[in-house]
Amino acid sequence: MSETRLMEGSEVFADAMVRAGCRFFAGYPMTPFTEVLEHMATALPPVGGVCINAESELEAVGMVWGAAATGTRAATGSTGQGLSLMQESIAEASLAGIGFVVLNMARGQGDYFQATRGGGHGDYRTPVLAPSGPSEVSELMAEAFELADRWRNPVVVLGDYYMAHTWVDMDVTDSPPDPPDCPDWALDGTSGGTGAAKLVSPLGTTKQRDGVGYDLAAHYADRARRRAEMEAGIAPRAELTDTDDAEVVVVAYSTMARYAHAAVTELRREGLAVGLVRPVTLWPFPGDAVREASRGAHTIVVYENNAGQMIDDVRLSVLGATPVVGHNGFATDSSAFGIAPDVTVENLTSALREVLATPREGRADGDRPHAGDQRTADRHGAGSGEDLT
Amino acid sequence: MPRTLYHQGVQRKSVQREIVFTGIGGQGVQLAARSLAEAAAAEGHRVQLFASYGGMMRGGNSDSFVVISDEAITAPPVVGSAWGAVVMHHEHAEPVWQKLHEGSVAAVNTSVVDPASRPGDPGVALLEVPALDLATELGAPMAASLVLLGAFVARTGIVGAEALLGCADRVLPGYRAAAAGPNREALRAGLSWGARDRPSEVATT
Known part of the structure; x- marks a missing residue:
């Protein structure tokens, strides 16, 4: 049936999380994340889940860390402002090998670096998925929980x-499917005090004999190996239109x-010969897709609702092979x-007409054909790939 | 089977209609937009509605962008051009007027909207409705936006009257359930006003 x-889009996010098996959610209100939190408070209890309006973002991510350590599919979220407060725990969770989903109901796109680089400490990365609208949320949310489980x-x-x-x-079906079984490593409270206790910690998964403690060299090496496996194991994706x-x-x-x-x-x-590359995974970034799609292009225009952040990843993707300009700063x-x-x-059509009419090839270094209050020329010198070599 | 979207009696298939709502917070702009979206969804159309209202709940701008289609919708949240407009207040209407073009229909709340505020394109058909006065006569001034929506629907046929009236309960939160009756009356009043002011009749006067 x-x-x-x-x-409402915020309900679409909540519905997608519940259908993906999320059974624990904690957050602190902030527009436009508040609406998601409200929908989770309605949606989780009927399926046996728990939603907590925490006293702050710090507590919210801590609760989610704890819930995820028991093998429960869990998620938190905020806007970028609230996620700033959560960065320490996100970094520590990555080091501890605990997977959960972090939702950024962003204000604009100023959080690209926060999402793709992370603001926490240590040698960690977080996969980042970017739906283009509510209709794509369900599919990507399911994938996000799978990735969180798969890569811890x-x-x-x-x-x-x-x-x-x-x-x-x-399309809404009557009831969401049951979440998957808890993984073997999950804390279940049954083996404490035996000396064989399960341990989930940013410092390690095993403790050496008393007096020695953790072997951080071994643990960090293991996490670095798993991080590399994760990066190699997630296929970067982009949607191409008329490229x-x-x-x-x-x-x-x-x-x-x-x-x-x-x-x-x-x-x-x-x-007019214009095309679009829409990165779906922002980390790993679909650099190959950007490079291939722009092979015959004279200019790449990076369109962002920030002062220019993803443009760095686009530049790294083409390494100067194609001139890159930003249309941003709104x-x-x-x-x-x-x-x-x-x-x-x-x-945007107006900006693109201008770019189409002025091929970058052969332009002198430093020429700023798109300077203006809403358009910033490539800071490395529009039109010259050599700047990046 | 979804109703085929049509405009002024001309049947067209696989078309997309964009209707922009504008007003100030508290005028019922979001409720009217949501009512149209719900009615279109109930008729089996694909629907997208983007509600834009700031932190200022009262007195600030309140806009909504509804897209109705028989195919998957790829339109951005804020549409570039609009087939129709429902204008409750002139304060933030300028960007809306700019989206209208030859053949667009704009329903205007003449009880409030400054007569000097008008679409740039002279080809836009204006449907002038004293929506707040009509709603006040009904004893439901808060439902003025629904009077205006009813008139717009009657004029354009974008959705059927039955579907529109049918969603009056669904669009309200539980604690507002008592307003469904008066809201339905407001929609009916608007539907009547819009029906008596069809373009064919206007042309003969």
Whole structure:
């Protein structure tokens, strides 16, 4: 039995988490994450789960760490501001080999570095998945929990204000499936005090005899090996639109990719050779896809609702083979929710027309063809790949 | 089977309709937009609604962007151009006027909207409705946006009256359930107003 229902984006996120097996959720309210927290408070109890409105983000991520250590599928989230407070625990959880999902209902796209690099300590990374809208959330959320389990590592899912407040018609089935069984390593409270106790800690999974303690060299080496396996084991993904013969390739993720898709579609209708690469995984970044898709292009335009962050990953992907410029730096709404008045299809098509008309090839170093209040030229010198070598 | 979207009697298939709502916080802009989206979904259409309202719950801008289609929707949350508009207040309407074009229909709450505030494109069909006055006569001034929506629906046929009236309960939270009746009356009043002011009748006067 299935039915279709109009569902608010924040509920889509909550519904997707419950269907992915999430049974513990903790968070602290902050727009536009608040709505997700409210929906989780409604959705979890009927399936035997627990949702806690914690006293702060610090406590929320700590609770989730504990729940995940027992093998429960767990998640927390906030906006980037709240996630700043959680960075220590996310880093420690990665070192401890504890997987859970971290939802960033971001305000704008200023949290790209926070999500893809992480603000915590130590040699850790977190996979990052970026749906382009509510309709893709269900699939990527299921994948996020699978990755968190498979690699025993926190996984970030990026949403934003647009997605939280976008209602879509969704197919909803009557009841979510049961979550998977607890893994063998999970703490179950039955073997404490025997000397063979299970241990899940950022310092190690086994303790040496009394007086010696943990072997951090061995533990860190093991985590580094698992991190490398994780990076190699997750296939970077991007969605390509009209890139085959594109002279200008736009790279955009999340909601911004929807504006870019509309702009590319409109310009293609006029016969202009423009294409779009939408990274779906932000870490690992789909560098090969960006490089291949822009092989015949004279310019790559990175369209972001920040001052230019993903542009660094795009530059690293092409290593100067194709000139890269940013179209970013948009003013926000008065509440700073990331609703940028100039993030419009018209604004982007206008910028792309200009780029299409001015191929970068052969331009002198330092020429800034796109300087302006909303467009920043490549800081390494627009048009010259040599700057990066 | 979903109803085929149509405009002024002309049947078209696989079309996409964008309807933009604008007003100030507290005018019922979000409720009206949600009602249209629910009605369209109930008729089997694909629907997307983006609700934009800031931290200012009262008096600030309140906008909503509804997209109705018979195919999967790829439109961005804030649509670039609009087939229709429901304008409750002029304060933040300028970006909305800019999205309208030849053939667009704009329902305007003439009880409040400054007559000087008008779409840039002269080809936009204006449906002038004293929505707040009509709602006040009904004893439900808070339902003015639903009067305006009813008139817009009657004029454009974007959804059926039955579907629109049918979602009056569903769009309200439990603690507002008592408002469903008055809201339905407001929708009916708007539907009547819009029906009597169809373009064919206007042309003969």
